[in-house]
Amino acid sequence: MTAFMDRPPEDASSTDEALMLAFRDGDHRAFQLLYERHRGPLFRFLLGSVGEHATAEELFQDTWMRLVDARQRYRVKARFTTYLYRIAQNRLIDHYRAKRPTERIDPEDGRYGATTESSGPAAAPEREQSLIAMHRAIAALPLEQRTAFLLRNAQDLSLEEIATITGVGRETVKSRLRYALNKLRAALGGIYGPVA
Amino acid sequence: MDQSPDPASNREALPGETVDRAILDYAERALHDEHRTSPFWIWPVSAAAALAICVGLFSQIANFVAPPTVVIMAPGSSAEPGLPPAPAVGADLDPVSSGALGDPTEQLIEQLRAARSADDPQRFATVLAHAEARGIELSLDRDLRDWAVRHGLASAQP
Numbered sequence: 001m002t003a004f005m006d007r008p009p010e011d012a013s014s015t016d017e018a019l020m021l022a023f024r025d026g027d028h029r030a031f032q033l034l035y036e037r038h039r040g041p042l043f044r045f046l047l048g049s050v051g052e053h054a055t056a057e058e059l060f061q062d063t064w065m066r067l068v069d070a071r072q073r074y075r076v077k078a079r080f081t082t083y084l085y086r087i088a089q090n091r092l093i094d095h096y097r098a099k100r101p102t103e104r105i106d107p108e109d110g111r112y113g114a115t116t117e118s119s120g121p122a123a124a125p126e127r128e129q130s131l132i133a134m135h136r137a138i139a140a141l142p143l144e145q146r147t148a149f150l151l152r153n154a155q156d157l158s159l160e161e162i163a164t165i166t167g168v169g170r171e172t173v174k175s176r177l178r179y180a181l182n183k184l185r186a187a188l189g190g191i192y193g194p195v196a
Numbered sequence: 197m198d199q200s201p202d203p204a205s206n207r208e209a210l211p212g213e214t215v216d217r218a219i220l221d222y223a224e225r226a227l228h229d230e231h232r233t234s235p236f237w238i239w240p241v242s243a244a245a246a247l248a249i250c251v252g253l254f255s256q257i258a259n260f261v262a263p264p265t266v267v268i269m270a271p272g273s274s275a276e277p278g279l280p281p282a283p284a285v286g287a288d289l290d291p292v293s294s295g296a297l298g299d300p301t302e303q304l305i306e307q308l309r310a311a312r313s314a315d316d317p318q319r320f321a322t323v324l325a326h327a328e329a330r331g332i333e334l335s336l337d338r339d340l341r342d343w344a345v346r347h348g349l350a351s352a353q354p
Contacts, residue, residue, distance in 0.1 A: 023223070026230070031223045035216075043211050057215050064219045068226050 016080035024071040035064070038084060041155055045085070048150045049092055051139045059095060063088045078164065085151065086165045096143065137187035145180035148173055301332055308340055317347040324349060 014022070014030070016037065022030035042063065047056040066087050074083070138146060144166070151162045159177075163170045304327050311320035324344075327334050336344065344350035 026227055028224050028227055032220060035220065035223075039216070040210055044209050047209060057211050060211050061215050061219055065222055068219075068223045071226075 017076045020071070020074055020080050020083075021076070024074050031068075034080075038081070042084065042088060044154055045150050046088060046092070048135075048138055048154065049143075049147060050095065051135075055095070059088065059091050063091050066091070079161065081155065081157065082161045082164050085155065085157070085161075089147065089165050089167075092147070134184075134188060137184050140187070141180050141183060145176045145183070148176040149180040149184070152177055300330075301327075301334060304332060304334055305336075305340075308334070308336070312340055312343050317349060320344065320347070321349050 011033075014033070016034060019030040019034045023034065043056060043060050046059045046063070047053060050056050050059065063084070067084060070087075138149065141149060147166060148162055151157045151165060152159075157165070159170050159173050162173045166173065304323055307323045308320055311317075311323060320343075324334070336350065341350055
């Protein structure tokens with residue numbers, strides 16, 4: 001008899017870690033709950049990192065499939081979020097390695113989602129223009145700073161968790177965040193005022 | 197200012213439905229395949245098969261290290277020191293080594309009876325010696341004992 005059968009079925013109030021353990025032991029419903037919970041935040045992280053919807057979808061799908069494939073090796077050593085984003089971060093690194101090393105995301109080329117492509121500045125409402133400006137400013141950040149910023153602000157992860165995901169020390173994460181925020185302040189100060 | 201989420205932006209900031217379906221199907225298929233390839237009886241069967249293989253391998257290794265020896269005893273020789281020399285007997289006098297089934301004592305008694313019927317004291321003595329060499333104590337019935345006593349092959353005491 002599997003461990004899953006010995007436990008009560010997981011529901012929406014279960015922790016991420018309990019859901020992942022239940023999925024590991026054969027509970028597909030637990031995976032659905034996990035997926036619903038992290039679908040949006042993870043996709044936005046990847047989209048913010050690569051700036052292209054199609055590429056983000058590809059990395060997003062690959063991240064979840066790797067999670068599925070690695071389920072039997074899953075042990076609760078940290079928050080599930082750290083585990084999931086570590087997989088995503090590894091996929092991002094693979095993605096950037098596969099690209100030409102000199103290629104950078106051009107914040108002016110409108111690749112940050114279809115919305116920016118279809119919305120000319122003259123026709124866009126004020127709020128949308130602000131969002132576009134923010135996306136472009138984030139896309140203009142160096143990769144390491146962009147990753148740290150997205151994990152910290154979009155996913156609300158701790159410095160330690162970001163350090164674990166990105167494989168660097170806590171102080172390095174702090175430094176990257178400080179640089180990222182300074183650049184965003186400089187780019188968006190005229191629109192938002194001081195950036196937190 | 198309207199603070200409600202912009203529908204277009206939200207739609208673009210989420211994966212497409214096809215991607216959702218692909219991921220959920222992948223997870224479901226993975227679980228299904230896992231259960232299909234590992235039915236509940238697979239572990240006992242696998243364990244039994246593994247044990248049989250191990251036993252077979254062990255036997256092969258043991259045979260390789262110490263191959264079974266076949267001792268062909270010359271007439272009059274003995275495999276064990278301290279025992280009297282084994283008589284030269286034919287395969288028909290050795291029901292155990294010849295693969296005959298049944299109680300060896302009964303087989304020897306039958307051979308004694310055959311020697312008695314054939315009135316062959318030499319053959320009778322050979323069977324007795326063979327039984328003694330094998331450490332088998334034979335209990336002769338009255339007819340056999342009397343016949344053996346008459347031919348000096350046994351004492352009068354039972």
